[in-house]
Amino acid sequence: MNEKREFDLLVDVARLLRRYGPEAFDALANYLKRPEAADRIVAVLSASARTVRGLSLSPRSAGQGERSRSGVERLLLSLEKTEPEKAQMLATFYQKLQSKSILPSLRDLRSFVADNGLAPISAKSRDKAILPFIKDLASRPLDIVKPVVEGARETVQDRTLEGWAGVILDEKRRSKEQK
Protein backbone atom coordinates (compact mmCIF):
# COMPACT_ATOMS: atom_id res chain seq x y z
CA MET A 1 0.00 0.00 0.00
CA ASN A 2 1.11 3.54 -0.64
CA GLU A 3 -0.31 6.83 0.60
CA LYS A 4 -2.00 7.68 -2.67
CA ARG A 5 -3.97 4.41 -2.79
CA GLU A 6 -4.99 4.75 0.88
CA PHE A 7 -6.15 8.29 0.24
CA ASP A 8 -8.19 7.13 -2.82
CA LEU A 9 -9.82 4.43 -0.68
CA LEU A 10 -10.69 7.04 1.96
CA VAL A 11 -12.31 9.23 -0.73
CA ASP A 12 -14.34 6.22 -1.97
CA VAL A 13 -15.42 5.39 1.62
CA ALA A 14 -16.52 9.02 2.10
CA ARG A 15 -18.57 8.79 -1.12
CA LEU A 16 -20.22 5.55 0.05
CA LEU A 17 -20.94 7.13 3.45
CA ARG A 18 -22.74 9.99 1.73
CA ARG A 19 -24.60 7.53 -0.57
CA TYR A 20 -25.82 5.07 2.14
CA GLY A 21 -26.03 7.49 5.09
CA PRO A 22 -24.34 7.39 8.55
CA GLU A 23 -26.91 4.94 10.05
CA ALA A 24 -26.18 2.15 7.55
CA PHE A 25 -22.48 2.83 7.97
CA ASP A 26 -22.65 2.51 11.79
CA ALA A 27 -24.75 -0.68 11.53
CA LEU A 28 -22.21 -2.29 9.18
CA ALA A 29 -19.31 -1.23 11.43
CA ASN A 30 -21.01 -2.90 14.43
CA TYR A 31 -21.71 -6.05 12.34
CA LEU A 32 -18.06 -6.33 11.27
CA LYS A 33 -16.94 -6.16 14.91
CA ARG A 34 -18.64 -9.55 15.56
CA PRO A 35 -16.19 -12.53 15.19
CA GLU A 36 -18.46 -14.63 12.88
CA ALA A 37 -18.85 -11.67 10.48
CA ALA A 38 -15.33 -12.05 9.05
CA ASP A 39 -15.99 -15.66 7.85
CA ARG A 40 -19.30 -14.60 6.35
CA ILE A 41 -17.66 -11.71 4.44
CA VAL A 42 -14.88 -13.97 3.07
CA ALA A 43 -17.50 -16.50 1.84
CA VAL A 44 -19.57 -13.77 0.07
CA LEU A 45 -16.51 -12.19 -1.60
CA SER A 46 -15.13 -15.59 -2.76
CA ALA A 47 -18.48 -16.47 -4.34
CA SER A 48 -18.51 -13.11 -6.17
CA ALA A 49 -14.94 -13.64 -7.46
CA ARG A 50 -15.85 -17.10 -8.84
CA THR A 51 -18.83 -15.65 -10.68
CA VAL A 52 -16.68 -12.92 -12.27
CA ARG A 53 -14.01 -15.42 -13.33
CA GLY A 54 -16.66 -17.69 -14.84
CA LEU A 55 -18.12 -14.82 -16.83
CA SER A 56 -14.79 -13.88 -18.31
CA LEU A 57 -14.36 -17.42 -19.70
CA SER A 58 -17.90 -17.80 -20.97
CA PRO A 59 -18.42 -17.89 -24.75
CA ARG A 60 -20.48 -14.71 -24.66
CA SER A 61 -17.71 -12.53 -23.33
CA ALA A 62 -14.68 -14.06 -25.11
CA GLY A 63 -14.21 -13.01 -28.74
CA GLN A 64 -14.11 -15.67 -31.45
CA GLY A 65 -10.55 -14.71 -32.36
CA GLU A 66 -9.46 -14.98 -28.73
CA ARG A 67 -11.03 -18.41 -28.31
CA SER A 68 -9.49 -19.57 -31.57
CA ARG A 69 -6.12 -18.25 -30.38
CA SER A 70 -6.26 -20.07 -27.07
CA GLY A 71 -7.51 -23.20 -28.90
CA VAL A 72 -4.51 -23.16 -31.27
CA GLU A 73 -2.09 -22.52 -28.42
CA ARG A 74 -3.51 -25.45 -26.42
CA LEU A 75 -3.34 -27.65 -29.53
CA LEU A 76 0.28 -26.74 -30.24
CA LEU A 77 1.28 -27.25 -26.59
CA SER A 78 -0.14 -30.75 -26.56
CA LEU A 79 1.39 -31.50 -29.99
CA GLU A 80 4.79 -30.46 -28.69
CA LYS A 81 4.80 -33.43 -26.32
CA THR A 82 4.41 -35.97 -29.13
CA GLU A 83 5.70 -34.28 -32.32
CA PRO A 84 7.97 -31.37 -31.35
CA GLU A 85 9.23 -30.68 -34.90
CA LYS A 86 5.75 -30.40 -36.33
CA ALA A 87 4.62 -28.28 -33.36
CA GLN A 88 7.53 -25.89 -33.89
CA MET A 89 6.81 -25.63 -37.62
CA LEU A 90 3.11 -25.00 -37.05
CA ALA A 91 3.86 -22.44 -34.31
CA THR A 92 5.97 -20.40 -36.77
CA PHE A 93 3.30 -20.83 -39.43
CA TYR A 94 0.63 -19.74 -36.97
CA GLN A 95 2.59 -16.61 -36.04
CA LYS A 96 2.78 -15.65 -39.73
CA LEU A 97 -0.96 -16.24 -40.04
CA GLN A 98 -1.59 -14.04 -37.02
CA SER A 99 0.54 -11.23 -38.43
CA LYS A 100 -1.18 -11.72 -41.83
CA SER A 101 2.15 -11.94 -43.60
CA ILE A 102 0.73 -15.08 -45.21
CA LEU A 103 -2.84 -15.78 -46.37
CA PRO A 104 -4.16 -12.41 -45.22
CA SER A 105 -7.81 -12.95 -46.14
CA LEU A 106 -10.39 -15.71 -45.78
CA ARG A 107 -10.39 -16.01 -49.58
CA ASP A 108 -6.60 -16.58 -49.59
CA LEU A 109 -7.00 -19.19 -46.87
CA ARG A 110 -9.76 -21.00 -48.80
CA SER A 111 -7.73 -20.96 -52.04
CA PHE A 112 -4.66 -22.26 -50.22
CA VAL A 113 -6.66 -25.08 -48.68
CA ALA A 114 -8.15 -26.01 -52.08
CA ASP A 115 -4.76 -25.86 -53.84
CA ASN A 116 -3.23 -28.18 -51.26
CA GLY A 117 -6.11 -30.61 -50.94
CA LEU A 118 -6.76 -29.85 -47.27
CA ALA A 119 -10.14 -30.02 -45.51
CA PRO A 120 -12.42 -27.31 -46.94
CA ILE A 121 -13.07 -24.30 -44.72
CA SER A 122 -16.68 -23.63 -43.84
CA ALA A 123 -16.05 -20.81 -41.34
CA LYS A 124 -17.40 -17.41 -42.26
CA SER A 125 -14.44 -15.41 -40.98
CA ARG A 126 -10.68 -15.75 -41.12
CA ASP A 127 -10.40 -15.72 -37.31
CA LYS A 128 -12.81 -18.63 -36.99
CA ALA A 129 -11.16 -20.53 -39.84
CA ILE A 130 -7.66 -20.61 -38.34
CA LEU A 131 -8.31 -23.16 -35.57
CA PRO A 132 -9.82 -25.88 -37.82
CA PHE A 133 -7.13 -25.11 -40.43
CA ILE A 134 -4.28 -25.65 -37.94
CA LYS A 135 -6.07 -28.69 -36.48
CA ASP A 136 -6.25 -30.20 -39.96
CA LEU A 137 -2.55 -29.58 -40.55
CA ALA A 138 -1.66 -30.98 -37.10
CA SER A 139 -3.53 -34.20 -37.89
CA ARG A 140 -1.47 -34.88 -41.03
CA PRO A 141 1.97 -36.53 -41.22
CA LEU A 142 5.01 -34.26 -41.07
CA ASP A 143 6.17 -35.12 -44.60
CA ILE A 144 2.84 -33.85 -45.95
CA VAL A 145 2.61 -30.80 -43.71
CA LYS A 146 6.15 -29.58 -44.40
CA PRO A 147 5.80 -28.80 -48.15
CA VAL A 148 2.34 -27.34 -47.57
CA VAL A 149 3.60 -24.95 -44.90
CA GLU A 150 6.68 -24.05 -46.93
CA GLY A 151 4.52 -23.44 -49.99
CA ALA A 152 2.61 -20.61 -48.31
CA ARG A 153 4.34 -17.66 -49.81
CA GLU A 154 4.71 -14.39 -47.97
CA THR A 155 1.79 -12.45 -49.33
CA VAL A 156 3.06 -9.02 -48.42
CA GLN A 157 4.24 -8.65 -51.98
CA ASP A 158 5.05 -5.51 -53.83
CA ARG A 159 2.84 -5.10 -56.89
CA THR A 160 2.90 -1.31 -56.94
CA LEU A 161 3.62 0.91 -59.90
CA GLU A 162 6.48 2.44 -57.92
CA GLY A 163 7.96 -1.02 -57.49
CA TRP A 164 7.81 -1.71 -61.23
CA ALA A 165 9.25 1.73 -61.98
CA GLY A 166 12.16 0.79 -59.72
CA VAL A 167 12.75 -2.43 -61.66
CA ILE A 168 12.47 -0.75 -65.06
CA LEU A 169 14.63 2.25 -64.19
CA ASP A 170 17.27 0.29 -62.29
CA GLU A 171 20.19 1.86 -64.19
CA LYS A 172 22.77 0.28 -61.90
CA ARG A 173 21.67 -3.25 -62.72
CA ARG A 174 21.17 -2.56 -66.41
CA SER A 175 24.57 -0.94 -66.94
CA LYS A 176 26.24 -3.75 -64.99
CA GLU A 177 24.55 -6.35 -67.19
CA GLN A 178 25.34 -4.51 -70.40
CA LYS A 179 29.04 -4.71 -69.53
Next chain:
Amino acid sequence: MATKVSLINMKGGVGKSTLTVNLAWHFASYGDWNKKVLVVDLDPQFNASQYLLGVTEYEKILKAGKPTIWDVFEQGTRTPGGTVSLADCHAPIHVHRKFHGGGVIHLIPSRLELAFSLKNPGSKERHLARLVRGVEDEYDLILIDCAPTESILTTACYLSSDWLLVPVKPEYLSTIGLPLLVNSMADFHRDYPDHKLQLAGVVFNAASDYYPEEALAKATVRGIAKSNKWYVFTNEVEYSRSYPKGAREGLPIHRTSYSRWSKVHNFEAVAEELAQRVSL
Protein backbone atom coordinates in the same frame (compact mmCIF):
# COMPACT_ATOMS: atom_id res chain seq x y z
CA MET B 1 3.54 -33.96 -75.53
CA ALA B 2 2.28 -30.46 -74.85
CA THR B 3 -0.20 -28.57 -76.96
CA LYS B 4 1.51 -25.31 -77.86
CA VAL B 5 -0.64 -22.23 -78.28
CA SER B 6 0.61 -18.73 -79.04
CA LEU B 7 -1.50 -15.70 -78.28
CA ILE B 8 -0.77 -13.18 -80.95
CA ASN B 9 -2.04 -9.98 -82.51
CA MET B 10 -0.03 -7.32 -84.30
CA LYS B 11 -1.87 -4.71 -82.26
CA GLY B 12 -0.86 -4.05 -78.65
CA GLY B 13 -3.32 -3.63 -75.79
CA VAL B 14 -5.81 -6.27 -76.92
CA GLY B 15 -5.40 -8.29 -73.71
CA LYS B 16 -2.96 -11.00 -74.81
CA SER B 17 -1.10 -11.16 -71.49
CA THR B 18 -4.26 -11.03 -69.38
CA LEU B 19 -5.79 -13.81 -71.45
CA THR B 20 -2.58 -15.87 -71.36
CA VAL B 21 -2.32 -15.73 -67.57
CA ASN B 22 -6.03 -16.40 -67.03
CA LEU B 23 -5.91 -19.39 -69.39
CA ALA B 24 -2.85 -20.73 -67.56
CA TRP B 25 -4.63 -20.50 -64.21
CA HIS B 26 -7.80 -21.97 -65.66
CA PHE B 27 -6.18 -25.09 -67.07
CA ALA B 28 -3.87 -25.59 -64.09
CA SER B 29 -6.34 -25.11 -61.27
CA TYR B 30 -9.95 -24.62 -62.35
CA GLY B 31 -12.46 -27.46 -62.23
CA ASP B 32 -10.93 -30.83 -63.05
CA TRP B 33 -8.36 -29.62 -65.55
CA ASN B 34 -5.22 -29.96 -63.40
CA LYS B 35 -2.93 -29.40 -66.38
CA LYS B 36 0.78 -28.76 -66.31
CA VAL B 37 1.10 -25.38 -67.96
CA LEU B 38 4.20 -23.52 -69.07
CA VAL B 39 3.82 -19.82 -69.84
CA VAL B 40 6.46 -18.31 -72.12
CA ASP B 41 6.60 -14.53 -71.93
CA LEU B 42 7.90 -13.52 -75.33
CA ASP B 43 7.18 -9.83 -75.01
CA PRO B 44 9.95 -7.36 -73.96
CA GLN B 45 7.21 -5.44 -72.14
CA PHE B 46 7.04 -8.50 -69.84
CA ASN B 47 3.39 -8.00 -68.83
CA ALA B 48 2.71 -11.71 -68.30
CA SER B 49 5.75 -11.89 -65.99
CA GLN B 50 4.51 -8.82 -64.13
CA TYR B 51 1.04 -10.30 -63.75
CA LEU B 52 2.23 -13.69 -62.51
CA LEU B 53 5.20 -12.71 -60.37
CA GLY B 54 4.77 -9.23 -58.91
CA VAL B 55 7.74 -6.96 -58.18
CA THR B 56 9.18 -8.93 -55.26
CA GLU B 57 9.38 -12.30 -57.00
CA TYR B 58 10.49 -10.80 -60.32
CA GLU B 59 13.32 -8.83 -58.70
CA LYS B 60 14.47 -11.97 -56.90
CA ILE B 61 14.89 -13.71 -60.26
CA LEU B 62 16.89 -10.84 -61.73
CA LYS B 63 19.04 -10.34 -58.63
CA ALA B 64 19.84 -14.04 -58.47
CA GLY B 65 20.99 -13.82 -62.09
CA LYS B 66 18.59 -16.57 -63.16
CA PRO B 67 18.17 -16.89 -66.92
CA THR B 68 15.13 -15.43 -68.64
CA ILE B 69 13.80 -15.52 -72.20
CA TRP B 70 16.60 -13.07 -73.06
CA ASP B 71 19.20 -15.77 -72.31
CA VAL B 72 17.29 -18.17 -74.55
CA PHE B 73 17.65 -15.80 -77.49
CA GLU B 74 21.16 -14.67 -76.70
CA GLN B 75 22.71 -18.09 -76.09
CA GLY B 76 25.87 -18.40 -78.11
CA THR B 77 26.28 -14.63 -78.39
CA ARG B 78 29.77 -13.38 -77.60
CA THR B 79 29.92 -10.48 -75.17
CA PRO B 80 32.93 -8.79 -73.44
CA GLY B 81 31.98 -10.85 -70.37
CA GLY B 82 32.10 -14.15 -72.29
CA THR B 83 29.70 -16.22 -74.37
CA VAL B 84 26.09 -16.36 -73.17
CA SER B 85 25.14 -19.95 -72.45
CA LEU B 86 22.25 -21.87 -70.98
CA ALA B 87 23.18 -24.68 -68.59
CA ASP B 88 20.15 -26.68 -69.80
CA CYS B 89 16.74 -26.06 -71.26
CA HIS B 90 15.14 -26.03 -67.80
CA ALA B 91 17.34 -23.21 -66.51
CA PRO B 92 15.05 -20.31 -67.47
CA ILE B 93 11.90 -22.06 -66.19
CA HIS B 94 10.57 -20.58 -63.00
CA VAL B 95 8.21 -22.72 -60.88
CA HIS B 96 5.35 -20.37 -60.08
CA ARG B 97 2.51 -22.50 -58.65
CA LYS B 98 1.81 -26.12 -57.83
CA PHE B 99 -1.71 -27.33 -57.20
CA HIS B 100 -2.92 -30.32 -55.22
CA GLY B 101 -4.56 -31.94 -58.25
CA GLY B 102 -1.20 -32.04 -60.07
CA GLY B 103 -1.62 -28.83 -62.06
CA VAL B 104 1.31 -26.44 -62.24
CA ILE B 105 2.05 -23.03 -63.65
CA HIS B 106 5.65 -22.55 -64.71
CA LEU B 107 6.98 -19.45 -66.37
CA ILE B 108 9.85 -18.40 -68.58
CA PRO B 109 9.93 -14.73 -67.61
CA SER B 110 10.80 -11.95 -69.98
CA ARG B 111 12.69 -8.72 -69.50
CA LEU B 112 13.06 -5.35 -71.17
CA GLU B 113 16.48 -6.26 -72.53
CA LEU B 114 14.80 -8.74 -74.88
CA ALA B 115 14.24 -5.70 -77.11
CA PHE B 116 18.05 -5.58 -77.64
CA SER B 117 17.88 -9.05 -79.21
CA LEU B 118 15.80 -7.55 -81.99
CA LYS B 119 18.66 -5.22 -82.91
CA ASN B 120 20.92 -8.17 -83.73
CA PRO B 121 18.51 -10.82 -84.93
CA GLY B 122 21.21 -13.17 -86.32
CA SER B 123 19.62 -16.59 -86.61
CA LYS B 124 18.07 -16.65 -83.18
CA GLU B 125 14.50 -17.47 -84.21
CA ARG B 126 14.99 -21.23 -83.74
CA HIS B 127 16.37 -21.02 -80.19
CA LEU B 128 12.96 -20.98 -78.50
CA ALA B 129 11.61 -23.90 -80.57
CA ARG B 130 14.68 -25.91 -79.57
CA LEU B 131 14.06 -25.20 -75.87
CA VAL B 132 10.36 -26.03 -76.21
CA ARG B 133 11.20 -29.38 -77.84
CA GLY B 134 13.43 -30.14 -74.85
CA VAL B 135 10.70 -29.63 -72.26
CA GLU B 136 7.39 -30.23 -74.02
CA ASP B 137 6.99 -33.80 -72.73
CA GLU B 138 6.82 -32.41 -69.19
CA TYR B 139 3.79 -30.20 -69.91
CA ASP B 140 0.22 -30.53 -71.17
CA LEU B 141 -0.04 -26.99 -72.43
CA ILE B 142 2.50 -24.35 -73.40
CA LEU B 143 1.12 -20.83 -73.76
CA ILE B 144 3.28 -18.25 -75.50
CA ASP B 145 2.48 -14.59 -74.98
CA CYS B 146 3.83 -12.86 -78.10
CA ALA B 147 5.03 -9.32 -78.71
CA PRO B 148 2.73 -7.18 -80.86
CA THR B 149 5.23 -6.42 -83.63
CA GLU B 150 6.64 -8.37 -86.56
CA SER B 151 10.18 -9.46 -85.66
CA ILE B 152 12.27 -12.56 -85.02
CA LEU B 153 10.13 -12.98 -81.91
CA THR B 154 7.08 -13.56 -84.14
CA THR B 155 8.94 -16.16 -86.20
CA ALA B 156 10.21 -17.76 -82.98
CA CYS B 157 6.65 -17.95 -81.68
CA TYR B 158 5.35 -19.51 -84.94
CA LEU B 159 8.17 -22.07 -84.96
CA SER B 160 7.41 -23.04 -81.34
CA SER B 161 3.64 -23.35 -81.74
CA ASP B 162 1.00 -25.76 -83.01
CA TRP B 163 -1.82 -23.25 -82.71
CA LEU B 164 -2.41 -19.52 -82.76
CA LEU B 165 -5.09 -17.80 -80.73
CA VAL B 166 -5.84 -14.25 -81.83
CA PRO B 167 -7.47 -11.99 -79.25
CA VAL B 168 -9.12 -8.97 -80.80
CA LYS B 169 -10.62 -6.03 -78.98
CA PRO B 170 -13.79 -5.09 -80.83
CA GLU B 171 -12.81 -1.51 -81.61
CA TYR B 172 -11.56 0.28 -84.71
CA LEU B 173 -7.77 0.47 -84.11
CA SER B 174 -7.57 -3.05 -82.72
CA THR B 175 -9.10 -4.55 -85.84
CA ILE B 176 -6.28 -3.07 -87.97
CA GLY B 177 -3.83 -5.54 -86.40
CA LEU B 178 -5.64 -8.40 -88.12
CA PRO B 179 -4.60 -7.76 -91.77
CA LEU B 180 -1.02 -7.40 -90.49
CA LEU B 181 -1.31 -10.83 -88.94
CA VAL B 182 -2.69 -12.26 -92.18
CA ASN B 183 0.44 -11.01 -93.98
CA SER B 184 2.73 -12.23 -91.22
CA MET B 185 1.29 -15.76 -91.32
CA ALA B 186 1.42 -15.85 -95.13
CA ASP B 187 5.13 -14.90 -95.02
CA PHE B 188 5.80 -17.57 -92.46
CA HIS B 189 4.05 -20.32 -94.43
CA ARG B 190 6.05 -19.32 -97.48
CA ASP B 191 9.39 -19.41 -95.60
CA TYR B 192 8.61 -22.52 -93.53
CA PRO B 193 6.24 -24.64 -95.65
CA ASP B 194 6.84 -27.79 -93.58
CA HIS B 195 5.86 -26.31 -90.25
CA LYS B 196 2.27 -27.14 -89.30
CA LEU B 197 0.73 -24.10 -87.72
CA GLN B 198 -3.03 -23.86 -87.31
CA LEU B 199 -5.29 -21.08 -86.26
CA ALA B 200 -7.37 -21.94 -83.21
CA GLY B 201 -9.43 -18.86 -83.89
CA VAL B 202 -10.14 -15.23 -83.28
CA VAL B 203 -11.61 -14.42 -79.90
CA PHE B 204 -13.22 -11.11 -79.05
CA ASN B 205 -11.73 -9.77 -75.84
CA ALA B 206 -13.21 -7.11 -73.54
CA ALA B 207 -16.49 -7.14 -75.43
CA SER B 208 -19.17 -4.96 -73.87
CA ASP B 209 -21.81 -4.92 -76.63
CA TYR B 210 -21.47 -1.17 -77.03
CA TYR B 211 -23.47 -0.45 -80.11
CA PRO B 212 -22.84 0.56 -82.94
CA GLU B 213 -19.04 0.99 -82.70
CA GLU B 214 -18.44 -2.50 -81.36
CA ALA B 215 -20.89 -4.12 -83.75
CA LEU B 216 -19.12 -2.47 -86.67
CA ALA B 217 -15.69 -3.65 -85.49
CA LYS B 218 -16.99 -7.19 -84.98
CA ALA B 219 -18.53 -7.23 -88.45
CA THR B 220 -15.20 -6.09 -89.96
CA VAL B 221 -13.28 -8.79 -88.09
CA ARG B 222 -15.81 -11.46 -89.10
CA GLY B 223 -15.43 -10.35 -92.71
CA ILE B 224 -11.62 -10.70 -92.60
CA ALA B 225 -11.93 -14.03 -90.80
CA LYS B 226 -14.40 -15.35 -93.37
CA SER B 227 -12.24 -14.39 -96.34
CA ASN B 228 -9.25 -16.14 -94.73
CA LYS B 229 -11.35 -19.11 -93.51
CA TRP B 230 -10.54 -18.32 -89.89
CA TYR B 231 -12.68 -19.56 -87.05
CA VAL B 232 -14.28 -16.92 -84.80
CA PHE B 233 -15.03 -18.08 -81.27
CA THR B 234 -18.73 -18.23 -80.44
CA ASN B 235 -17.94 -17.17 -76.88
CA GLU B 236 -16.49 -13.72 -76.25
CA VAL B 237 -14.50 -12.57 -73.24
CA GLU B 238 -16.82 -9.98 -71.75
CA TYR B 239 -15.43 -6.77 -70.35
CA SER B 240 -14.97 -6.90 -66.59
CA ARG B 241 -13.18 -4.62 -64.16
CA SER B 242 -12.06 -7.78 -62.41
CA TYR B 243 -9.42 -8.44 -65.09
CA PRO B 244 -7.23 -5.39 -64.32
CA LYS B 245 -7.94 -5.93 -60.64
CA GLY B 246 -6.84 -9.54 -60.97
CA ALA B 247 -3.62 -8.41 -62.63
CA ARG B 248 -2.95 -6.14 -59.66
CA GLU B 249 -3.69 -8.96 -57.20
CA GLY B 250 -1.74 -11.51 -59.24
CA LEU B 251 -4.83 -13.70 -59.50
CA PRO B 252 -7.09 -14.99 -62.27
CA ILE B 253 -10.68 -13.86 -62.60
CA HIS B 254 -12.01 -16.89 -60.72
CA ARG B 255 -9.99 -15.87 -57.67
CA THR B 256 -10.11 -12.10 -57.90
CA SER B 257 -11.88 -10.53 -54.94
CA TYR B 258 -15.56 -9.77 -55.59
CA SER B 259 -15.45 -10.89 -59.23
CA ARG B 260 -18.93 -11.69 -60.49
CA TRP B 261 -19.79 -15.32 -61.10
CA SER B 262 -21.34 -14.44 -64.45
CA LYS B 263 -17.93 -13.11 -65.58
CA VAL B 264 -16.12 -16.14 -64.17
CA HIS B 265 -18.48 -18.47 -66.06
CA ASN B 266 -18.10 -16.38 -69.19
CA PHE B 267 -14.33 -16.86 -69.10
CA GLU B 268 -14.82 -20.55 -68.40
CA ALA B 269 -16.90 -20.85 -71.59
CA VAL B 270 -14.14 -19.21 -73.64
CA ALA B 271 -11.46 -21.47 -72.13
CA GLU B 272 -13.58 -24.58 -72.76
CA GLU B 273 -14.09 -23.55 -76.37
CA LEU B 274 -10.33 -23.14 -76.80
CA ALA B 275 -9.77 -26.57 -75.24
CA GLN B 276 -12.16 -28.08 -77.79
CA ARG B 277 -10.51 -26.25 -80.68
CA VAL B 278 -7.00 -27.44 -79.81
CA SER B 279 -8.13 -30.88 -78.52
CA LEU B 280 -6.71 -30.31 -75.06
